[in-house]
Amino acid sequence: MIELVRRLPFRPPLDPSNLYGHLAATAVPGVEEWADGAYRAVVPLPGGPSVVTVGLPEADAVPVRLVLGEAADEEEALRRVRRTFDLDADPLEVDAALAADPGLAPLVAAAPGRRVPGTVDPEAMVLRAVLGQQVSTAAARTHAARLVAALGAPLEAPDGGLTRVFPRAADLVAAPERVAEVVRMPASRLRTLLGVAAALADGVVDLAADPRVVRAALLALPGIGPWTADTVLMRALGDADAFLPGDLGVVAAARRLGLPDAPRALEVRSRAWSPYRAYAVQHLWATGEHAVNAVPA
DNA sequence: CACGATCCGGCTA
DNA sequence: TAGCCGTATCGTG
Numbered sequence: 001m002i003e004l005v006r007r008l009p010f011r012p013p014l015d016p017s018n019l020y021g022h023l024a025a026t027a028v029p030g031v032e033e034w035a036d037g038a039y040r041a042v043v044p045l046p047g048g049p050s051v052v053t054v055g056l057p058e059a060d061a062v063p064v065r066l067v068l069g070e071a072a073d074e075e076e077a078l079r080r081v082r083r084t085f086d087l088d089a090d091p092l093e094v095d096a097a098l099a100a101d102p103g104l105a106p107l108v109a110a111a112p113g114r115r116v117p118g119t120v121d122p123e124a125m126v127l128r129a130v131l132g133q134q135v136s137t138a139a140a141r142t143h144a145a146r147l148v149a150a151l152g153a154p155l156e157a158p159d160g161g162l163t164r165v166f167p168r169a170a171d172l173v174a175a176p177e178r179v180a181e182v183v184r185m186p187a188s189r190l191r192t193l194l195g196v197a198a199a200l201a202d203g204v205v206d207l208a209a210d211p212r213v214v215r216a217a218l219l220a221l222p223g224i225g226p227w228t229a230d231t232v233l234m235r236a237l238g239d240a241d242a243f244l245p246g247d248l249g250v251v252a253a254a255r256r257l258g259l260p261d262a263p264r265a266l267e268v269r270s271r272a273w274s275p276y277r278a279y280a281v282q283h284l285w286a287t288g289e290h291a292v293n294a295v296p297a
Numbered sequence: 298c299a300c301g302a303t304c305c306g307g308c309t310a
Numbered sequence: 311t312a313g314c315c316g317t318a319t320c321g322t323g
Contacts, residue, residue, distance in 0.1 A: 132317075132318090133317095133318045133319070134303085134305095134316065134317090134318040134319075135305070135306070135307090135315095135316055135317095135318090136306075136307060136308090136315075136316040136317085137316085137317065138306075138307055138308090138316090139305070139306040139307060139316070140306095140316095140317090142305095142306065142307085143305090143306085184305060184306085185303095185304090185305060185306095186302090186303045186304060186305075187303085187304095188303070188319080188320080189303085189305095189318090189319085192319085222319090222320085223318090223319065223320080224319085225318065225319050225320085226318095226319095227317080227318055227319085228318075228319085231317085244317075246318080247317050247318090248315095248316070248317050248318085249316095249317040250317075251317095252317090281317095285317070288317090290317085292317090
């Protein structure tokens with residue numbers, strides 16, 4: 001067990017509200033938590049499960065504490081934190097691109113440096129995206145927590161609320177009846193969950209591939225539509241241009257702002273925001289009253 | 298393209 | 311506790 005403390009630099013500005021807010025509000029009990037003003041998560045790495053603790057941003061860096069199984073995992077652990085907190089973004093370029101649209105300019109001005117929350121565990125994010133179809137973020141969190149409790153490998157050294165590793169796709173494939181027992185949702189969505197798990201486990205969906213390839217592979221699976229595929233691109237692959245024109249929150253925000261709110265028309269308008277449409281999603285979501293939009297008190 | 302089924306969990310009254 | 315909504319998807323007409 002190796003403990004390391006690091007500071008990860010970023011290009012200011014960085015708006016922490018939706019970034020930390022989203023990660024905290026959707027934190028899955030057992031594998032993630034918000035504690036003492038920091039986001040904490042279990043990260044499956046080659047040398048074994050690790051724990052990352054990420055505090056609120058300072059002027060130009062984010063404080064990180066790593067507890068690793070092996071020192072060799074440091075680089076990968078830090079890479080995942082950078083991805084999760086979008087620390088490699090160029091906020092001046094992103095903000096300038098979005099603010100060129102008068103419809104988005106006020107949102108950018110109100111929250112410069114807004115980031116796109118990612119994930120420390122891309123494979124888990126794919127499964128969570130399916131669990132999040134059509135249900136509230138709170139309900140999605142409940143479903144994921146049940147999956148973790150039933151199928152997540154226990155940590156040798158539980159740490160606060162962090163007790164398990166999020167189940168691997170192969171774990172679901174190996175125990176489909178157990179998945180059906182604990183995840184109470186429509187039969188079609190259960191089939192989708194198991195189908196996605198199988199596709200991940202056998203390489204039909206390869207998260208290391210080009211985002212366009214991943215998107216096509218996901219859309220080919222029954223029960224995976226544009227929302228789920230593009231959520232995966234945005235959150236798990238870090239595709240800055242992923243867009244969710246049919247998302248309930250995005251549509252509602254567009255309507256409030258006087259933007260086109262029909263998904264098709266909104267997709268057309270969004271082309272002007274390319275290649276930073278994922279940031280537009282964040283700005284649009286942030287116009288609503290939702291738990292994901294604020295760092296917990 | 299519009300619309301209903303899915304059939305659950307969270308939240309409100 | 312009844313009833314509606316929730317950061318969807320698919321099949322039908």
